[in-house]
Amino acid sequence: MTIDELDGRIIVLLAREPRIGVLEMSRRLGVARGTAQARLDRLQSNGVIRGFGPQVNPAALGYPVTAFATLQIRQGQGPDVRAHLASVPEVLELHTTTGSGDMLCRLVARSNADLQRVIDRVVGFDGIDRAATAIVMENPVPLRIIPLVEQAASEHGDRTRTGEPDG
Amino acid sequence: MTIDELDGRIIVLLAREPRIGVLEMSRRLGVARGTAQARLDRLQSNGVIRGFGPQVNPAALGYPVTAFATLQIRQGQGPDVRAHLASVPEVLELHTTTGSGDMLCRLVARSNADLQRVIDRVVGFDGIDRAATAIVMENPVPLRIIPLVEQAASEHGDRTRTGEPDG
DNA sequence: CTCCAGCTGAGCAGAGTGTCCAGCTCCCGC
DNA sequence: GCGGGAGCTGGACACTCTGCTCAGCTGGAG
Numbered sequence: 001m002t003i004d005e006l007d008g009r010i011i012v013l014l015a016r017e018p019r020i021g022v023l024e025m026s027r028r029l030g031v032a033r034g035t036a037q038a039r040l041d042r043l044q045s046n047g048v049i050r051g052f053g054p055q056v057n058p059a060a061l062g063y064p065v066t067a068f069a070t071l072q073i074r075q076g077q078g079p080d081v082r083a084h085l086a087s088v089p090e091v092l093e094l095h096t097t098t099g100s101g102d103m104l105c106r107l108v109a110r111s112n113a114d115l116q117r118v119i120d121r122v123v124g125f126d127g128i129d130r131a132a133t134a135i136v137m138e139n140p141v142p143l144r145i146i147p148l149v150e151q152a153a154s155e156h157g158d159r160t161r162t163g164e165p166d167g
Numbered sequence: 168m169t170i171d172e173l174d175g176r177i178i179v180l181l182a183r184e185p186r187i188g189v190l191e192m193s194r195r196l197g198v199a200r201g202t203a204q205a206r207l208d209r210l211q212s213n214g215v216i217r218g219f220g221p222q223v224n225p226a227a228l229g230y231p232v233t234a235f236a237t238l239q240i241r242q243g244q245g246p247d248v249r250a251h252l253a254s255v256p257e258v259l260e261l262h263t264t265t266g267s268g269d270m271l272c273r274l275v276a277r278s279n280a281d282l283q284r285v286i287d288r289v290v291g292f293d294g295i296d297r298a299a300t301a302i303v304m305e306n307p308v309p310l311r312i313i314p315l316v317e318q319a320a321s322e323h324g325d326r327t328r329t330g331e332p333d334g
Numbered sequence: 335c336t337c338c339a340g341c342t343g344a345g346c347a348g349a350g351t352g353t354c355c356a357g358c359t360c361c362c363g364c
Numbered sequence: 365g366c367g368g369g370a371g372c373t374g375g376a377c378a379c380t381c382t383g384c385t386c387a388g389c390t391g392g393a394g
Contacts, residue, residue, distance in 0.1 A: 018218050019219065092312065093311070096307065137264060338391105339391095343386105346384085
């Protein structure tokens, strides 16, 4: 899957002003509404755009502390540990990574003291041997996608776009 | 800032079906449209809901490899390093964390081989002493917020809802 | 009791959406 | 050179939703 320059502009525009509709989008892009609509449909069915869910700020919910925990998992306990972690609301994200059978998870908590409770709950499970936690102090680059989209779009903007085998 | 049970249902509903409008939302929630609209406005102005940007899948853009890099920063080089990392499109996220003046960043790349190029670019900067990279193999829990919202909402759902001191 | 805040149900004009359509251009293969 | 397919254009239609306003109701606080 590659995106061209128009696709890139659509995504960037949506990222900057999510509330605009297809009509306004087509005006900004200088294309017909049908074109904008078709491109957007294609981006969504391709899975490039997964959806437009609300971006919730955990801090505003009362969870201002973020941390990353690296977990050491006992051999063969992976599936159980995943299920355990998935059941903890404060676990926002979980990855299995290279390294000695490790996992990396993103946690939030109500305070530094509350983080202890969360970690206790996370590691209070038989398959987890050890946890190393790093508390986030600052977030100089919040989760972003625009620069990557611009790069991906510019790399294919002037290439052939037809002749795709199947899609 | 706390949210009540209705606020929680609004967020969960939006997370599950982002395309629905205020009118449809009010029907599902069993409240008047004005109420749903007022609640949603409040959630947005409170910063609980930051926006409705498109959720872009880097893999569909041609960047299927995700990694987390822990960076050792030389004393006093923090600001420069941040600017450097912010200029790299493949750096999707950057945090400063506790530990010996470290940073944690999320990277994507076109392949494992391409990851080497990205890491070279990331660490090819004077203020960075060392980088430890963990490649993501699987993502058992993708970034999620619903369980946390439900917890935050249930904790306040049956409490007094009026008489909040300030908000 | 009175005041205040929040919710309700209703109405209105305006804008956007989903969905057609015909026509055009470009590129491909024959 | 010619026909076909894909994509874009500009327009049209009915329908729905939005933003905004209003009066009335309810429950808690002073």
